[in-house]
Amino acid sequence: MYALADCNNFFVSCERVFNPSLNGRPVVVLSGNDGCVIARSNEAKALGIPMGCPAFQIKKHTNPANVIMLSGRHVMYRDLSNRIMRILGEVGLNLEVYSVDEAFFTLPYEDNEQNHKLLTSLVKKIQQYVGVPVSIGFAQTRTLAKIASHVAKKDKNNDDRVKGLTDAGEINQVLNNIKINDVWGIGRRLNAKLLSCGIDTAGKFIMLPSSYVQRIGNINLVRTQQELKGIDCISISSVDIAHKSIMNSRTFGHVISKKQEIADAIISFAQSCARQLRQEGAAAQAVTVYIRGDHFRQDLPFYSNSCSVRLPSHTASAMDLAKHALLAFNNIYRENFTYRKAGVMVTDIKSVDELQLDIFNGENDVRQAKLMTAIDKINNRYGKKQIVLAPTLTRGEWAPQQNHFAPLSKTLHFYTGMSPRYFSAYNSIEQREDDKEENEMDT
DNA sequence: TCTGGGGTCCTAGGACCC
DNA sequence: TCTGGGGTCCTAGGACCC
Numbered sequence: 476m477y478a479l480a481d482c483n484n485f486f487v488s489c490e491r492v493f494n495p496s497l498n499g500r501p502v503v504v505l506s507g508n509d510g511c512v513i514a515r516s517n518e519a520k521a522l523g524i525p526m527g528c529p530a531f532q533i534k535k536h537t538n539p540a541n542v543i544m545l546s547g548r549h550v551m552y553r554d555l556s557n558r559i560m561r562i563l564g565e566v567g568l569n570l571e572v573y574s575v576d577e578a579f580f581t582l583p584y585e586d587n588e589q590n591h592k593l594l595t596s597l598v599k600k601i602q603q604y605v606g607v608p609v610s611i612g613f614a615q616t617r618t619l620a621k622i623a624s625h626v627a628k629k630d631k632n633n634d635d636r637v638k639g640l641t642d643a644g645e646i647n648q649v650l651n652n653i654k655i656n657d658v659w660g661i662g663r664r665l666n667a668k669l670l671s672c673g674i675d676t677a678g679k680f681i682m683l684p685s686s687y688v689q690r691i692g693n694i695n696l697v698r699t700q701q702e703l704k705g706i707d708c709i710s711i712s713s714v715d716i717a718h719k720s721i722m723n724s725r726t727f728g729h730v731i732s733k734k735q736e737i738a739d740a741i742i743s744f745a746q747s748c749a750r751q752l753r754q755e756g757a758a759a760q761a762v763t764v765y766i767r768g769d770h771f772r773q774d775l776p777f778y779s780n781s782c783s784v785r786l787p788s789h790t791a792s793a794m795d796l797a798k799h800a801l802l803a804f805n806n807i808y809r810e811n812f813t814y815r816k817a818g819v820m821v822t823d824i825k826s827v828d829e830l831q832l833d834i835f836n837g838e839n840d841v842r843q844a845k846l847m848t849a850i851d852k853i854n855n856r857y858g859k860k861q862i863v864l865a866p867t868l869t870r871g872e873w874a875p876q877q878n879h880f881a882p883l884s885k886t887l888h889f890y891t892g893m894s895p896r897y898f899s900a901y902n903s904i905e906q907r908e909d910d911k912e913e914n915e916m917d918t
Numbered sequence: 919t920c921t922g923g924g925g926t927c928c929t930a931g932g933a934c935c936c
Numbered sequence: 937t938c939t940g941g942g943g944t945c946c947t948a949g950g951a952c953c954c
Contacts, residue, residue, distance in 0.1 A: 506922035531920040573954040662952050693928055722924055773922060
């Protein structure tokens, strides 16, 4: 029996932990550059604000004075997420962290009454210790558990926020009322295809012959159908399985044409990829760079391109990765165009354990590895940005604009469990302007 | 004026091999 | 005129997720 714990309106709920005055009001959290809505409170949903809605359009949808718009503070969300996962991990067997606000786990009891009781206490514990509301669904497969948590969330009479879908008759009834695009694994395209065949509910979908389902989609769609029928066939690559790619990219605060400014961004992205590789005890042997114009600007010529470069050996060195990322960038950069977004992706990733022989091959590799280890030690001890590659010392021209941070420091005392260290991490994003000065002093 | 970021898996088709 | 058959590997692009 699988359970899925899903945080309600996660980013908004995190903001509310630190700022209870947001309770009961329509709140949205925005993406980078304060661009799109990426989380909505129930009140904001009720106003008809759709997911992904551009911030400037909220004024068209609603009375803007009604809606509180906040810039995302992902360091804080990650921290609260970790706390929730720890609590789930204490009870749940085989915890699979699926995303920042969701995790699957298996249930210990044969008896569903007992499982229900256990989950109810978990929901209460998370509310009490972390302050974030969580809904939990459980069923025979992950896909059904997902639907169950959906039901738990929607049902206003269900105070304990736990829902089990275990009775065959009830499952059928629920599936007949679930719209096909609310099923996990069926997105926009497949929804359109299925609708055109007259399939609009999960109940109708499970009646289709699997050969037909395979023709509409692919093997994944067949698996989704099996899961809805109660046959377990989707596995989740859990957190301890290594990443296959690591990406770092940003939409710039405005369009940029100067080559050096974009190069600075590329170096910064490569540096972040390298840092994450080292945190995971891994190294990569390929790096891809992409750059693109602003596809919303009809008045500017549009150009986008990408380039991959293979490194001579696996590395997690910021300098190696930045150097090769710049080679790739030089390949694709064109004069006379403007750019709005760029990114760096590292692939062909292996754990350092697998690479012991390779990585210590050359004199240079050994020195680089030692140097990066030393830099990590210093940055971990004295702060993330004590030693960085030179072009990333100051805040780049490309840095995204975010102007809607909640006044966190004023509300922080609501949260007693926070150490000074977290405090500074949470505030670091707010204080970009201060950062700039600090960095100049460091220089 | 203003439109996110970071992942995974599958498939078709081309290159290449014998 | 007429031009094999089968296999593997790689990559780009499309679909999905949060």
